[in-house]
Amino acid sequence: MTSTMPLTNPLREGLLAERSAEPCIVVIFGASGDLAKRKLIPALFSLAEQQLLPSAFAIVGISRRNMTHEEFCQSQREFIEEERLKTPVWKSFEEGMSYISADFSDPSGYKRLADELTRIDRDRGTLNNRLYYLSTPPGAYSEIIRQLGAARMVAGKGSKNWTRIVIEKPFGRDFDSAHALNEEVNGVFSEDQVYRIDHYLGKETVQNIIVFRFANGIFEPIWNRRYVDHVQITVAETLGVEHRAAYYETSGATRDMVQNHMLQVMNLVAMEPPAALDADALRDEKTKVLRAIRPVSVEEALKYSVRAQYNRGFVAGREVPAYRQEENVNPESLTETYCAFKFFVDNWRWAGVPFYLRSGKRLAKRVSEVAIQFKGVPHLLFGQTANDHLEPNMLVLKIQPDEGITLRFGAKLPGQSMHIRWVNMDFRYGTSFGVKTPEAYERLLHDCLRGDATLFARRDSVEAAWKVIMPYLTSWQESKEKNLAQYEAGAQGPAEADALIAADKRKWRRL
Amino acid sequence: MSSQNSLDVVLKGQPLEVDIAAIEEQLRELWKGAAQEDIHDEESTRPVARTSVLNLVVYLEDPSSEQRITEAISELTMENPCRAIVVTALQGQGVSSIEAWISAHCHRPSPTSKVMCCEQVSLRACGTSVRELAPTVVPLLISDLPVFVWWKGSRLFESEFLEGISDVCDRLILDSKSFDSPEVDFPRLEEYIQTRSDRLAVSDVAWHRLKQWRELTAQFFDAPVLRAHLNHIEKVTVEFNERAVQRSGVPPQAFLLVGWLASRLHWEIIGTETQDATRRFHLRARDGGRPITAEICPADARPELSGHLVSFEIATGEDWATAFRIAKGGNPNCAQTEIAFAHLPPYRRVIPLRIYNEVELIARQLEVFGHDRIYEDAIAMASALVKTSRST
Numbered sequence: 001m002t003s004t005m006p007l008t009n010p011l012r013e014g015l016l017a018e019r020s021a022e023p024c025i026v027v028i029f030g031a032s033g034d035l036a037k038r039k040l041i042p043a044l045f046s047l048a049e050q051q052l053l054p055s056a057f058a059i060v061g062i063s064r065r066n067m068t069h070e071e072f073c074q075s076q077r078e079f080i081e082e083e084r085l086k087t088p089v090w091k092s093f094e095e096g097m098s099y100i101s102a103d104f105s106d107p108s109g110y111k112r113l114a115d116e117l118t119r120i121d122r123d124r125g126t127l128n129n130r131l132y133y134l135s136t137p138p139g140a141y142s143e144i145i146r147q148l149g150a151a152r153m154v155a156g157k158g159s160k161n162w163t164r165i166v167i168e169k170p171f172g173r174d175f176d177s178a179h180a181l182n183e184e185v186n187g188v189f190s191e192d193q194v195y196r197i198d199h200y201l202g203k204e205t206v207q208n209i210i211v212f213r214f215a216n217g218i219f220e221p222i223w224n225r226r227y228v229d230h231v232q233i234t235v236a237e238t239l240g241v242e243h244r245a246a247y248y249e250t251s252g253a254t255r256d257m258v259q260n261h262m263l264q265v266m267n268l269v270a271m272e273p274p275a276a277l278d279a280d281a282l283r284d285e286k287t288k289v290l291r292a293i294r295p296v297s298v299e300e301a302l303k304y305s306v307r308a309q310y311n312r313g314f315v316a317g318r319e320v321p322a323y324r325q326e327e328n329v330n331p332e333s334l335t336e337t338y339c340a341f342k343f344f345v346d347n348w349r350w351a352g353v354p355f356y357l358r359s360g361k362r363l364a365k366r367v368s369e370v371a372i373q374f375k376g377v378p379h380l381l382f383g384q385t386a387n388d389h390l391e392p393n394m395l396v397l398k399i400q401p402d403e404g405i406t407l408r409f410g411a412k413l414p415g416q417s418m419h420i421r422w423v424n425m426d427f428r429y430g431t432s433f434g435v436k437t438p439e440a441y442e443r444l445l446h447d448c449l450r451g452d453a454t455l456f457a458r459r460d461s462v463e464a465a466w467k468v469i470m471p472y473l474t475s476w477q478e479s480k481e482k483n484l485a486q487y488e489a490g491a492q493g494p495a496e497a498d499a500l501i502a503a504d505k506r507k508w509r510r511l
Numbered sequence: 512m513s514s515q516n517s518l519d520v521v522l523k524g525q526p527l528e529v530d531i532a533a534i535e536e537q538l539r540e541l542w543k544g545a546a547q548e549d550i551h552d553e554e555s556t557r558p559v560a561r562t563s564v565l566n567l568v569v570y571l572e573d574p575s576s577e578q579r580i581t582e583a584i585s586e587l588t589m590e591n592p593c594r595a596i597v598v599t600a601l602q603g604q605g606v607s608s609i610e611a612w613i614s615a616h617c618h619r620p621s622p623t624s625k626v627m628c629c630e631q632v633s634l635r636a637c638g639t640s641v642r643e644l645a646p647t648v649v650p651l652l653i654s655d656l657p658v659f660v661w662w663k664g665s666r667l668f669e670s671e672f673l674e675g676i677s678d679v680c681d682r683l684i685l686d687s688k689s690f691d692s693p694e695v696d697f698p699r700l701e702e703y704i705q706t707r708s709d710r711l712a713v714s715d716v717a718w719h720r721l722k723q724w725r726e727l728t729a730q731f732f733d734a735p736v737l738r739a740h741l742n743h744i745e746k747v748t749v750e751f752n753e754r755a756v757q758r759s760g761v762p763p764q765a766f767l768l769v770g771w772l773a774s775r776l777h778w779e780i781i782g783t784e785t786q787d788a789t790r791r792f793h794l795r796a797r798d799g800g801r802p803i804t805a806e807i808c809p810a811d812a813r814p815e816l817s818g819h820l821v822s823f824e825i826a827t828g829e830d831w832a833t834a835f836r837i838a839k840g841g842n843p844n845c846a847q848t849e850i851a852f853a854h855l856p857p858y859r860r861v862i863p864l865r866i867y868n869e870v871e872l873i874a875r876q877l878e879v880f881g882h883d884r885i886y887e888d889a890i891a892m893a894s895a896l897v898k899t900s901r902s903t
Contacts, residue, residue, distance in 0.1 A: 009738055010775045011729035014885030015722070022734040049863050051723060055730040055848060056858055088845045092861035125850060125858040127734055160736065428620070 021449035022162075023056035024129035025120055027113070029144050030136035031061025031099065032075065035168070040135060041076045043441040045084070048093045052446055056125040058096040060116060063136075064103055072099035096124065104136070104143050110151040117153075128161035131448060138170055142184050149188035157190065166195045166448055169260050171457070173250065174473065175466035182459045195448050196457040200261035202440030205399045205429070207455070209268040209370070210277075212397065212405065219395075220273075222374070224349045229392060230504075231269060231355045232371040233262055236363040236511050238315050240489075241337075245328035252335040254307070254469060257359040263290065263465045264457070265399070266355055269370055270345050279453040283461060290464035294344040301475035302483055304343075306496045307336035310362040313489030320362060320489045334476075334484060337361045340497040341472070342504075356501055358508065362489040365511040368399035373506075382418055391422045396509075404428035518544045522559065524585070526612035526633060534651060537613055538630055545615075545628065559617065559626045562592040565659055565877060566652045568680075570672060571599045572664045574635065580663070581631065585616040586870045588629040591877045594653050595631040600641045600664065600672060607638030609647060645675025657681040659714075659877055668699045677710055684876045686716040688819070693763040694897045701894040704887055714876040717764055718886050723864055724768060724823055724837060727848055731825070731835040737850075740827040740835070742796075744803055747772060750810035750821040753788065761790055762819040763893075765807045770893030771885070772825075778803060783900045790900055817843040818866075828853075839864065 012020060026044065028036050047053050061072055073094050077085055084090060100116060102109025121128050132148065134141055145165070148154055155163040167185070172178025185194055200206060213219060222228070235257050241248040248256065267286035274281040296304055311322045324331050338360030345355065374393040382390065394408040405427045413419040447455055476483070487494040492511055501508055521527045521541055529537045545559040567587070569580055577599060584595045595616075617628040632651055636644050652658055660676060661684045667673065673683070690696035704713050732738045749765045769792070773780075778794040781802075785791075789808040796803065810821040822838035832853040839846050846864040851857035867875075 009729055009732050010741065011725070011732055011772070013775065014883065015726055015729055020730060020733045051726050051730075051862055054733060055727075055850065055860070057860075087863070088842055088861045089863045096860070123856075123858075127736060129734075 021052070021054040021057075021446070022129055023054045023125055023127045024131055024162075024449065025058045025060055025117055025126045026131045026133060026449075027060045027062060027117070028133045028135050029104065030063050030134070030140070031072070032063040032065040032067065033135055035135045036061065037076050038079050039439075039441045040133065040445070042079050043439055043445050045080060045090065045093055046439070046442050047446055047449075049084070049089060054449065056127065058098070058120045058124050058126055060113065060120070061097065061099045062102055062109070062113060064101065066101045067099055069097075069099050073097055104140050104147065107147060107151065110147050110153065114151060114153055128155075130155070130161075130163045132163070132165045134165065134167050138168075141167060141181060145184055145188050154188055154193070162193075162451070163189070164193050164195055164448060164451070165189050166197050168197055170251065170255060171196055171260075171462045172466065173255060175463065175470050178462055178466050182463065186459070191459055192453070194459070195453055196459075196462060197444055197448075198260050198264055198455075198457055199440040199444065201264055201455040201457075202442075202444040203399060204438070205397070205403045206265060206268065209265070209397060210282075213268075214273055225351055225353050227374055228350075228353050229373045229375045230353055230506060231266075232373070232509055233266055233269070233355065233357045234367055234369050234371070234509070234511070235262055235359040236365060236367045237361050238363060238366050238490075240310075240320060240323070240362050241326055241329065245326055249329060249333060249335050252307075253337055253339045253359050253361065254473065258339060258341065258357060259465050259469045260457070262357050262359060263468065265370060266343070266357065267461075269372075269397075270350055270355070272349070277454065279456075280458075282454050283458045287458065287461040287464055288347075289345060290461060290468060292345045292347045292350075293468050294346050295467075296471050298471050298475045298478070301471040302479065304341060304500075305472045305475075306338075306340040306485060306494060306500050307476055307483070308338040308360070308485035308487050308494040308496065309333070309335070310337050310360075310489045311486050313362070313491065315362055315364075315490040322489070323362075334480060336476070336484070338363075338485075338487060338493055338497070339472075340493070340500055342500060343468070354504060354506075356506075356508070358493065358497060360487075360493055363511055364490055364492055366401065367511050369509075370397040370399070371395070371509050372397075382420060390420065402428060517541070521613060521615050522617055522628065524614060524616065526614045528610065528612050531609060531611045531634075531647060534611055534613065534632055538632075541613070541615070541630075542628075559628050561630065562627050563594050563629060563653055563656060565591060565593045565657045567591075567593045567595045567659050567661060567877070568648060568652075568676065569595065569597045569661045570664045570670075571597065572601070574599050574601065576663065577633065577635075581614070581633075583870050583873070584631055587874055587877070588616045589618050589620075590874050592627065592629050593659075593877075594629065594651075594656075596648055596651055597631060597633045598644050598648060598672070599633070599635040600644060601635065601637045602641045603638065605637035607640040609634055609636045609640045609643060611635075642671060645672050648676060649679055652679060657880065659684060661873060661876075668703055677707060680711045681880070682712050682714055682876070684714045684716065684873065687763045687767065688717040688720070690763050693761065693766055693893075694900065697763070697766065697890065697894040697897050701890050704890060708882065708887075712880075712882045713886075714879060714883070715886060715890075716872045716876065717767060718883075718889070719872055719875050720867065721764055721768055721771070721820075723846075724820065725771060727837050727846070727862065728772070728823065728825070728835070731848075731850065740825075740833060741776060742799075743801075743827040744776070744796075744825055745828065746824075746826040747803065747805040748822070748824045748826075749805075749807045750823075751807065751819055752817070752821050753809040754812065755817065755819050761788070761807050764819050766893040766896055767889055768820065768823060769805045769807065770891075770896060771889035773805065773896075774888040774892040775885070780895055780899050783896075785900065792896055792899070 028040060098116060100113055120126055134144060155161050172181050267289045270289045271285040274285045309323045313320060323329060323337050324333055340358040343355045372395045376390060376392045380390060396406040398404050407425045408422055410420045411423045413421045444455060485494040485496040517527055518541060522545060542561050571580060580597055612633040614631045615628045617626050619626050634644060634647060658680050659682045660680045667685060732741055747769060749768055751762050751765050773794060777797040779797055781793040781795050783792050792805040794803040794805055822836060824834055824836040827833045834851045836849045837846055843866060844864060845861050847859055847861050849857045849859045
């Protein structure tokens with residue numbers, strides 16, 4: 001058929017998804033695992049229910065476990081409600097699923113996978129487009145990537161069809177391992193084919209930071225060192241390590257939360273306005289923030305950070321054991337369950353403004369938020385008449401729970417005297433938009449199917465984030481037990497963290 | 512009635528009759544009292560908070576639908592907190608007068624949060640007082656919040672009320688599915704949109720119902736390799752369910768669907784034929800002059816069919832060798848999509864086809880601001896289609 005093909009789909013204009021997913025097959029490595037059945041398959045099915053999957057679509061699961069096709073389908077039904085499984089939509093969705101049992105290091109498994117993908121292309125019209133999802137332990141990443149390359153299962157540049165790969169965190173456990181992994185990945189996949197997933201960026205409230213900053217003209221003029229005193233970013237959990245002790249022992253709070261999620265959030269708060277809302281423009285600006293974070297020496301690192309472990313205590317009225325007494329945790333473990341940092345972003349916008357980050361398990365309350373504290377008034381007009389202490393203005397972006405935005409300001413208490421009370425002006429997602437927000441995986445998988453990498457981490461930003469964190473990890477490793485603080489489970493955090501911020505005559509927000 | 516009793520009545524969703532001149536004052540008193548106590552939980556001391564992100568004016572002509580609309584507003588306020596003003600115009604009925612009531616819709620978004628309340632003002636005008644409705648409503652709108660008018664009346668295009676409020680109205684919500692005669696009403700709607708485009712935008716509930724059909728059609732051509740077929744469309748067929756259409760003739764959505772496709776692909780109308788209930792339009796691609804036939808016809812009568820539209824098919828290439836088809840079957844909540852190439856088995860899949868209730872449809876309209884250019888283009892093309900059809 002001879003044709004002048006329209007560059008974009010003219011029928012897409014005006015529809016919710018301006019850019020939609022092309023026909024493709026999603027190949028899930030590690031498909032028998034928890035992530036696939038808890039998150040990936042439910043998210044993909046939810047997209048199917050919302051008509052957000054492409055017109056031709058299939059899923060191939062691959063893992064070591066021996067399973068029949070029926071057993072595989074049965075296992076994937078576990079986290080989908082009974083009612084939804086009875087619909088013809090699930091039946092049609094399930095008809096597009098298949099399973100291959102193979103060892104990831106066995107080339108014959110990839111041959112069988114390639115044959116299966118060719119068959120599906122022929123039968124379902126998936127047009128030779130592939131999305132590989134690595135839902136395996138990180139130790140298997142290199143092998144799978146190498147084998148995919150060796151089996152020529154990756155579309156090259158200039159190809160009419162596309163291949164993408166999604167890699168779950170952790171992206172390495174230090175700078176060297178992250179760099180080595182990236183070298184291996186980019187040896188087979190070009191960077192624009194790689195989607196490093198950080199589910200935190202799929203959260204509505206995290207994305208709202210971009211909207212809040214760049215869709216509202218009133219905040220930008222005060223979003224800088226002239227008006228901002230400091231920024232606090234908090235991710236506090238009441239949970240302990242639960243069933244993740246084996247992973248957590250090798251990770252700790254810094255690798256688990258700060259190196260990825262919290263630095264990504266900090267980037268969104270601190271970055272310059274991007275030239276466009278496209279993947280590279282946004283990620284360029286985020287990476288510039290990481291590069292502007294003041295580097296510290298291994299010696300200085302202790303001065304700007306705190307690490308701690310929780311002791312026995314009470315959380316929500318229930319007694320909980322100390323970290324070292326948790327199941328599968330080394331009784332002499334040095335893994336930090338709490339960490340706090342003071343960073344400086346050395347650029348024109350933020351010079352001299354500290355960014356305090358803290359994250360911990362078994363704390364008093366579950367809170368994820370960004371608090372921007374503004375400078376006080378230059379002249380205390382009410383000093384003579386008011387007995388009140390003048391609090392600074394504070395803008396709090398609440399990520400979870402009670403997702404929303406709070407602005408704190410002073411108001412006159414009604415009466416003859418000039419008393420000031422601090423009041424909050426609240427915006428809550430739950431009350432202004434009573435709609436259910438989509439699961440982070442749904443959003444991110446949909447973006448990935450559409451080829452939109454805006455919310456995924458790029459190689460340079462992953463490596464830059466490791467560079468920021470490495471001096472701290474190195475100094476903690478060198479100082480062993482020394483400087484490992486303790487805090488009671490259910491508390492606000494260790495006293496050392498209070499001292500870190502108190503040294504600057506500031507204090508943490510109460511959880 | 513004491514102020515405490517009034518508060519109890521209103522916050523529990525019951526209407527409280529008020530003097531028109533004192534509506535704002537009554538509302539102020541109400542919220543002042545409500546801020547001091549929690550009506551839903553006697554043991555709790557959490558106060559009630561009022562919230563609004565828009566003004567919603569609902570225009571009715573039938574008092575028997577007031578209760579249903581009030582219930583719909585109660586549901587709408589969960590997602591779209593607003594000040595609702597329900598206007599019932601009883602033209603030519605009773606002694607000229609306007610009565611007013613206030614009530615509230617309260618919800619607790621989560622067990623630990625405050626009770627969030629929205630207010631409703633209801634106005635009922637009889638006789639010649641109907642003319643005073645617009646000037647009564649305008650001062651009741653909350654300044655700086657957008658104004659949506661949900662039209663549930665007849666004679667939209669001659670409405671004095673709508674004309675009176677159009678200066679402050681940001682968005683008019685109507686349902687072209689209810690048009691008695693698409694041949695007359697689409698051209699009038701097109702003219703209405705054009706002449707008021709600098710003042711207000713129009714939302715059409717029927718357009719939202721068509722969204723799933725448009726989305727599925729667009730999906731066929733997302734892959735660049737299939738997109739080339741858009742330049743080779745030979746025939747478009749819309750089948751409708753004759754039994755579901757209340758009056759005789761073609762349902763308005765069928766014109767709107769063809770209008771959308773034709774406007775997006777820049778087709779021009781050459782002529783039309785009518786044969787019984789079938790309309791056949793002859794069109795031409797503007798760039799190459801390629802002829803295209805668009806046919807709107809009744810589907811074979813099958814008892815399991817539901818809704819107005821039954822199928823939509825796009826055939827491309829010589830002898831319609833490739834067909835892209837969306838068809839409803841026995842299950843009203845599903846449709847089957849199919850891509851059929853000559854000499855190959857078709858690719859099929861079943862997808863959900865959501866049936867929206869009225870509240871869901873209106874809720875989606877309240878999320879949209881500004882003009883929907885794609886809709887306006889589709890209306891202009893649908894209007895051109897029916898005008899051609901009328902003139903032959």
